[in-house]
Amino acid sequence: MPNIKSAKKRVKVNEAKNLRNKMIKSALRSSIKSAEIALEKNSENKAEVVGNAIKKIDMAVTKGILHKNCAARKKSSLARKLNASA
Numbered sequence: 001m002p003n004i005k006s007a008k009k010r011v012k013v014n015e016a017k018n019l020r021n022k023m024i025k026s027a028l029r030s031s032i033k034s035a036e037i038a039l040e041k042n043s044e045n046k047a048e049v050v051g052n053a054i055k056k057i058d059m060a061v062t063k064g065i066l067h068k069n070c071a072a073r074k075k076s077s078l079a080r081k082l083n084a085s086a
Helices: 005-041 046-062 068-085
Strands: none
Touching (some): 005 046, 046 068
16 A cells, blocks of 8 residues: 555546446447347347447547557447348
């Protein structure tokens, strides 16, 4: 445990950022999974669900959680699956 005041603050700040990143990552994984399930089951609102997943992916990039190329790969994969199911 740190003794210096600034080091104590760094621990608190890092903990808060870690929780925020974990929350965003979890929501991202959930939305991608729900989009893939919607595509698999060929539901009527699959375009909307994929759109929401792409929005979450973009948000993760702006927050610095995903690299832009990783996001592009994930979005491309979802778009390919959406077009194939249409």
